[in-house]
Amino acid sequence: MVFGSMEDELIAISALSHYSYCPRRCALIHIEQAWTENRFTAEGRIMHEHVHDESRESRGDVRIDYGVSLRSLRLGLIGKADVVEFHRQPDGSWLPFPVEYKRGKPKADDCDKVQLCAQAICLEEMLAASIPEGALFYGQTRHRLDVVFDEALRQETEETARRAHELIASGRTPPPVYEKRCESCSLLADCLPKTIQKQRSVKNYLTRMLEEP
Ligand code: SF4
Known part of the structure; x- marks a missing residue:
């Protein structure tokens, strides 16, 4: 399933999370470029700006890369991961493990999981790797939620990417x-x-x- 193979057909990974939350919200942001900053978005932006500083550190068998650029030509996505941990495996290889920071608390819907899974799919394509898990870190509850990229979540993510592409290409806000x-x-x-x-x-x-x- 290829949604975009040229640079100008790529959409932001965040569009998937916006689409999952509400297709109109996705259209207002990604078609009409509407963005209203309130206390919540400002806190979220500052949190992301902090973790998006590109740098790297190592802690034992874990290497941590911050602000990692991502792209999937297969799903037509571009964006940045807050954090990608690389866990050293017994055979000496490094297994990528994306971590996304969110300001609030875990949501009832899958929009954060879809965004994280999209990051994993980008990393898999870029690194020719297989990534089984990642995590969401919620600032309000200071809780780290492990997310398994199972078949159901991968399908939901691909379907959301397809729909978000269709919506943005249509130029129509629902x-x-x-x-x-x-x-x-x-x-x-x-x-x-x-x-x-x-x-x-x-x-x-x-x-x-x-x-x-
Ligand atoms: S309908 Fe409007 S206010 Fe409600 S979630 Fe969608 S964009 Fe936000």
């Missing part, structure tokens, strides 16, 4: 659907899901009335 997740969305004030949804239902009602014989 209408809002107000849900509980909207209250934690940094784009709530730009998106106005309740207002637009109400306007759309009034418009649909009027259209139906006018079409009735």
